[in-house]
Each structure stands twice: as C-alpha cells, then as structure tokens.
Amino acid sequence: MSDSLANLYQQVILDHARQRIGYGQLDHADAERFERNPTCGDEVMVRLALEQGTDRIASLAWQGAGCSISTASASVLAQLAEGLTLTELQSKIDAFRAMLRERGDVEPDEDVLGDAVAFQGVSKYVMRVKCAMLPWVAAEACRGSLT
C-alpha cells in the first residue's frame, strides 16, 4: 500500500498542501474565476494580477476549500505563475493537463512544470485528476478573459 499512496501523495504535494503558497486575497485583480467540482463540492477562487501595462503575471492568489490534491495544486500553480506571460502560463497549463491525461506514460519536463511534476502520480487516479486540474482550469479561464 505505501507505494501507491506515496506515488499519489508525493512529499512535495503534502508540503504544498500545508504551505498553501498564494493563499489569500489580492488588493487588485485583473481577472478572477470561481471553479467548483460538483462531485465533491470543493471550490476554488483564483485571482490574477498583471504587471501594469504588460501581459506578465504579477501575482496569482487563490482561496477555497478542498482536498490536499486541489490545495497543493493551487499552491504549486501560484508559485509557478508569478512572472510568466499569459502565453507562457497557458503552455504550462497545457503541459500540466497533458501530464495528467497521460496516465504516467510520458516523463514530464521538470523545467516546464517545476514542482507540478509531483502530480504525475495523480494521473493514475481518475477521480483525482479533476482535483489537480481545478485551480488550473480557473487560471485558464482568467487568462481567457484577458486575451
């Protein structure tokens, strides 16, 4: 059992779930999006602020209640997003989604995804893929509203 569990709950994930990078409000947000997983009722609000006059992300913040996977995923996302252009953000979202859909068949690129590669193990748990995607789906919608 320990194998399968450790594969899903990588230490990075457990840590992020506790640290919650980017948890909170923003003084000013250029976009915000609320997402909900109807199966479990988990919710996340993602807010995004750009560096003035650019399409570069100044800060991504989130609030909500969810499982350790969705929480850690939001934390990782907030960490990763800062300083990216919206286009760069989208390519990371695409890479993250591709990794989760692959069921672990392709080795994810740590240069692109950073801590988010820890979620590779989630791809084997169909019911949890949605957990991991939840904040990223919200961020993708934020980007969509800005472009």
Next chain:
Amino acid sequence: MSDSLANLYQQVILDHARQRIGYGQLDHADAERFERNPTCGDEVMVRLALEQGTDRIASLAWQGAGCSISTASASVLAQLAEGLTLTELQSKIDAFRAMLRERGDVEPDEDVLGDAVAFQGVSKYVMRVKCAMLPWVAAEACRGSLT
C-alpha cells in the same frame, strides 16, 4: 407435441368451439354481464333468463369474440346451465374453478361438470385458465345480481 396439444384442445373443446351452443341474443334476460380479458382483448356477454317466478335457469345465451377455449367454454356453460337452479349453477362454477386451479391433480367429476371436464387440460396452461373462466365469471356475476 401432439400429446400436449391434444391434452389442451380435447376434441370436445374443438367441437364446442365450432358448435357454439347458446350463441346469440335472448328475447328477455333477467341478468346480463359483460367480461373482458384485458391481456388479449377477448370479450363475452352472458345473458341469463329464469323460468318465470323461480330461480331455475330457462336459458343462458352468450355473444362475443374469443379464442377456441373461451368460445368452447361458453358453449359448454350454456349447455350445462339450462334447467339448473342458481344455486346449482354456482356449485358447478365452483367445481369448474377448482378443477382449473388444481393443475390436473384431482380427477374432476363428470357427473357434475359434464363436457366441462374436457377443460382439465387447460389447468396446465396458466395463460389459458383465464380464457376458460371468462364466460363462467360472467355467469357468476349474473347469478350474483339475481340473489
């Protein structure tokens, strides 16, 4: 196959189905009852006339459309009923019903049932028991309305 078929369609039944004793109207009826088998749509109207001032059946007539079993059964009933008191009629109806419910375990009494004993084989065909009972149920209701 011929065994099982001959057991159901006794020659007496096939003959009665063609002869249709008692088929038609009555000039005057003391009671009448319409019965319908909702599964197959078959219908029978049974009419009953008493000898004036008595409870003795002068005549039982019927009309309707049905299978050979229900038709023969009406014919046999009409033949049997003439001259019976209403109480005697009821005891024949009871004996007929008992025979059909027995699934052939008890030897029916030909003195009581006459040609109707030919319906013993019907008792093995759950779907056809209703066919055989149809006119008798109508006759029973006629009797009920007169007593």
Next chain:
Amino acid sequence: MSATIVDVSQPITDHEVNAIRRDFPALLESVNGEPLAYLDSAATAQRPHAVLDAERHFLEHHNAAVHRGAHTLAGLATEAYEDARSTVAAFVGAGPDEVVWTANATDALNLVAYGFANASHGRGGAAARRFALAPGDEIVVTEAEHHANLVPWQELAAVTGATLRFIPVNDSGVYSVGDAAAVLSSRTRIVALAHVSNVTGFVAPVAEIVALAHARGALVVLDACQSAPHRALDLPGLGVDFAAFSGHKMLGPTGIGVLYGRAELLDALPPFRTGGSMISTVTMTDADYLPAPQRFEAGTPPVSQAIALAEAVRYLQRIGLDRIERREELLAERMLVGLAGIPGIRTIGPGLGVPRAGLVSFDVDGVHGHDVGQYLDARGIAVRVGHHCAQPLHRRLGLISSTRASAYMYTTTDEVDRLLGSAHEVRRYFGAA
C-alpha cells in the same frame, strides 16, 4: 462466435448462423419435446455467453457504486460504466454526453415527454422554455405506433392542452412522406415515430420526415427499438432530435434502455426523475441540476446492465450490422412469400420488394391468435400473438390481434420453414378450413 467473416456486404450465411447459435444457451432449449424455434426476438432477444460473462465478471470483481466513491473499486466501476456509455454512444454515432441510461425504451420516451411537461409547468428555467407546450401546439404521431410512443404523448397533450394528431396508415398499415406532410404544420412542435414498426416491419422514411419537421420548427423523437438491434444506425446523420431503444432487444439485459438526445437539447431539457447523482447543490428548498447526461440519471443507475449492454454492442459489431440486416431481409422474404401463399392467411405490412425488417405479422382466418400461438408452441415454435402493444393499428386493419414471427441474426432457415409448415396446418386443425 468462431465463424470467419468474409464479406461485410453479404448476409450472414446459414453456416455462420450455426456457429453463432452456439453462443446463445437459450436457443438449445426444447419446448414440448421439440427443439425451440425462437421467433419472438422482436419482443426480447436472447443473450450470448459473452454478454452474460461480461456482467458476471464485473459483479464478481469490480462491483461498486459509481460516481460517488473515492475507493479503488468505485473508480474501476465508474470507468467501466462510462466506457460502456461511450461504446453505446459510438454505436449510434453519438457522443457520450448524448446518451442517457434509462430503465427501458418506454422510460426513455417518457423522459422526453415529461421533460416537455415539466417545461410547460415552468420548470427548468429560461433554457427550457423552448420545450413548453400550450393549447394550439400540436404533437404528431403515426397511427402505427407502439403504445410506448403514443400514450406518453396523449398524457403530454392532456396536461398541456396541446393537440395530438396522427399520420394515418393505409390498408397495409403503412404511410408515405406525403401522408406525413399533410398532417405536419407550423403548429407541430413534436413528431414522434417508430423507425421500424414492430407489427408491420415497415421502415419509416425518417430523413424525409425530419426534413419536413425541422422546416416547420418541430422536434423529432424516434422510437428506434426495432432498428437499433438490427441495422447500422447513425442518429446524428438521420437528424433526429431524440431517440429511444432498449437493451433487451439487442442481446443486452432488461432493466436498461437508452435515450439519445442532441447535446444542446439534453442540456436544456428539464429533468424527469430527481434525487441523488443528478444535482450539484441541494438545500432544503431548492436544487441545482447537473448537465446531461447526469441530470437525467437520478439514483443508482443500471451499472452492470450498462456494462453488459456495451458487450452486446461489441458482439453485434463483430458480426456486422449490415450483414445482420441483409440476413434478416432474406428471412423476412422467405416468411412473407411462404405465408402469403397459404390460403386463409393474410400478412400485414409492406409487400414483397419493399424494404422491411425481419418480422412478419399475419392473421389466420377463422382461428384466434392465441390458438395459432398455442398450436405453434406445441411444435416448439415461439411466436407472439396479440396486439403487440399497437391497438390502434390493429383496429385500423380490422383486427383485434395478429400473430407475429420475428427473426434475429441467430434464426435459421429451417426455423422459418418449420413455421411455414405448421402455419399450413393450423386452419385445418381448428376446423376453419
């Protein structure tokens, strides 16, 4: 089935049928001392080992409640269940979100009718307003419908004040596109028709009627009960808006039916049954509904039945729907020619040369349907007698009941010939000839 499939445009051969039959345990039964000739597949089909095994395997190894659990079995069960939906959806050319599991085809048709009724009662919000009916609106069915595609529309008309009209059939029990055009109008909101009649075997001109209906702003509901099991179906290609069929007529289980609906319509139609698994948020006073198909699947769905049905579909695809259709055409022709040649027997439905499904209904002059059925049964031949849930059609044809022999991919030429042989004798036996 061990037969090697050669040419997909050719009917299944007699030889292949013999191989196919070994997959169906019930076909080995004897009845009244005779080998069973099962000519009642239009009522319910028999099931191959593969289907029985698939359901049992699921129940012995992966059984769990779907969509609600986080544990491994629940995950496996959910995956198998949703894969089954994709398989059955693809079978009729649809997307997985366009397929709703129901209890049977009747339930699927009621789901649509109640969706309209609920919309008419103001349920379902703005999106559902397009389904609301009122006096002046018309619902059109044909005179040949199965009660399942008639009575729900009568009820819908009764509770909304809409008018039910019908496309009449001729003395053979069939109708033309022109007959339909004469009844449809700009008041028509719904046209409900059978793809293949379960009594006459008539194949409806669906695409033409869809064109007529859509030109008048009406939606088309197809009763595909007698087509889905027997011919390749492309529902989006046909253009119908909703369609219904049943598992048990296509080698699958009872307890499951399928509603197809165009995605856009399903997402707007108000729910039918309400309860668990079809809501997102529930308070004591209110509930929000999930999108289709979940919004129509209240409570624990027919999980093992869905998995078995997907296996049935795979079995049908292995044999080939076109080859099944061809084979049944040949059998229908043989029945039709044979029966029409027997004095005192009148066949119902399209004549020779007109496309028809693998079934023939007939009337035996002077012999009641139940006696015909019983006589054939004594010879091991299982046919259906009665009104086949189509009383108005029988009334129109001057009949109370008829006898129906229906074939499937596993029906042998010999079985048809046994039917014909016995049909020859039946009138004499009952003294009608």
Next chain:
Amino acid sequence: MSATIVDVSQPITDHEVNAIRRDFPALLESVNGEPLAYLDSAATAQRPHAVLDAERHFLEHHNAAVHRGAHTLAGLATEAYEDARSTVAAFVGAGPDEVVWTANATDALNLVAYGFANASHGRGGAAARRFALAPGDEIVVTEAEHHANLVPWQELAAVTGATLRFIPVNDSGVYSVGDAAAVLSSRTRIVALAHVSNVTGFVAPVAEIVALAHARGALVVLDACQSAPHRALDLPGLGVDFAAFSGHKMLGPTGIGVLYGRAELLDALPPFRTGGSMISTVTMTDADYLPAPQRFEAGTPPVSQAIALAEAVRYLQRIGLDRIERREELLAERMLVGLAGIPGIRTIGPGLGVPRAGLVSFDVDGVHGHDVGQYLDARGIAVRVGHHCAQPLHRRLGLISSTRASAYMYTTTDEVDRLLGSAHEVRRYFGAA
C-alpha cells in the same frame, strides 16, 4: 452458506461470517496489494453466487418477454417473474398486488411524487382526486433525508403550489417525535421520511410518526433503502402508506427497485410512466389503465433482475434478518467506540446505547474527506466519502462532507479493526496532528 444456524435471536457469529463470505466472490478481491475490506455496503452491497446463478439460470433457460406471450417460454418467464413479486412482497409483509417494480428506489419515490403531481393536474379521474395538492397543502420531510426523498418533493411542491416543510434535526443529526409533531398540522398531506438514515444510522420512530400523520389526514412515504436490507420489515404493520427500496443494497441487482403501496392507494394513484403492458384499451386519443401493480409498470420490466432479487431475499431469509440486525449492531458499536476514541475524529449521529444501523459517518479534523478515503483505500479499506446525497444534513452539521463506513452481514470484526487502525494514523499522515 454452510454454517448451521443455531439461535435466531443471536447475532451471526464471526465463524459464520467466514462461511458467508465464501458466497461473495467480490469480497476476495485485493486492492492496492491488501485484501479488500469492503465497508461501503450502504452504497451498494455485494452479490452472493446464489443470486448471480439464479439470474443466469433464468437467462439461459427461460428468458422471454413476460405477460405478453402465449408460448411456453413466455409462460415460464411470466410465472417466475410473478413468483418473484410474491416473494419480495411477503418479505415486507405485503400482498403481491402491493408491490411495483421500479428502476431503483429513487424511481419509486418519483413514481409516488409524480402520481400526486398528475392527480393535481387532473389526471386519474375521480379516484385520484384524493392525491391532488394545491397551495395551502403541505409536504413534510426531515432535514436528514437523502436527496432521493427530498428533491422529488421539492418538484412536487413547485408544480402544485404546495409548501415543503421540514422536521429539523439537532446537532447530532437526529430528531424526536416531538420535533415531528411540531411541524405536522392539518395542512400536512404527505410525510416523507427515511426509516434508517444513510448518514447517521438513526432509526426513525416510524410508527409514532405514522400515528401523528394519519391523525392529521396525511399519507406517509417511507424511504426503506437502509432498512429493508438489514432488518425484518413489516410495512403494513408499520402502517406506512408507501415505501421504497432498492435491489442493489440488499444483495440483488442494480436496475430494480421496489415500491410498496397499500392496495387501495395504488389502485387510485394515477400512472407515472405510460406505454405498453399498463393499459387495457388504447385508441388514438385515449387510454384506459390496468389496475396496480401493472399500471405502474410500463414497458418491458426488469425481469431477470426481479428473479435475482427474489433469490437475494431468500438468501437474506436463510441467514435471518434479526440475526443480521444484531450482528450489525455489534459492529456499529465497535466502530463507534473505536472512532470516538481517536483524537480529532468526530462521529455523526446517535451516541452509544441508542439504536443505530451498522454504519458510522465521521469527520477527520484538518483532513479532507477524499484524502481520508484515499488513505484508507491504499490500505484496502473501501469507505464512502462526500455528502452521501444528503447535503442539507451536512450543512446543518457544519460539514461539507464526511467519511462513512458501513457494514453488512459479511463484514468481519477484523475489517472494522483495520478501519480503526488506519483512522488512527490518517491525521498524522496529512500533517493535521
């Protein structure tokens, strides 16, 4: 099951459980390298060989459409199907005409709610007028209901103008007869309640509430989903007017549920689904309905599922419902004591010493339900996490979700202990302790 049953008042012993388990193939599965501990029977139960075999035997030898055929197989199928009805009816103390097959319990509850709705829309003639609701009438449910016994009543209220009221629960999720009395009034027309809560395990004071309701002229609808599988039921004895339960929670198949209704009421309630097999005469404009139960069984019913469910009932009866109830009481107590003793774990529902069913739901402070479920699953323990289709109850208890462990006759003491052991560790693992 080879165990010899000794004393019908004693709980099933550990030894007997081991024998029983051999009848259930799915209990032999491994999950993540650990033997499966299936503690999710309140969602769906596993099926014994006897039930799987009975269904398969029917399908291999007697499969045919019921009620419509005159041939031998159709007769055998109809007989088996109606015998199954009698068996299940007797199981709850009812007559065969008081039992309607439905798709699941949710469907059964919707059938009743739609019966009232249709009566309110003027359907069903004079006999149905007693079911018509109008503004001013009240429908009463409890705050602890499963969505299946809540949302249909919300819909009924919405389309009739009736008001939905509820019996509130206390901080443990339970309510008293007094709480019910405070809500019921002469305006109450329907009281709908669960016999046993699927979240708290609370056993409702049904007889007392029936007395209150009947004194006010209201009808009582019982959700018996969590009682019928686990304790002896005498529905006429309890006095309820309608009751619903599902096959899949009582060792039987999915795709079948049961509605019980007092004969007099069932014969007066307007139909729900319409179509074949539930009518006597149909014209193009109108239909006459058969009496109950047929009038509620439109289309091809779940035939093989009914036969399997009857076998499940016989299996339950062989074990003994009282002994099952006793056994589950012991297991519930063990779970309750064990879980309540773990720091950071809060159990929901009645406390020790109060009757409860064999299930316990709990909240783990600082750990999300899905993480709890996943953690247990990695140890082979299958539990349910989420709102268990009872969002209002969870909201009332200040929770979004909970973890539920539920036992059945085949649950071992060891499985409960494995649950308790892992529950001890879960907070530490996720850094919450």
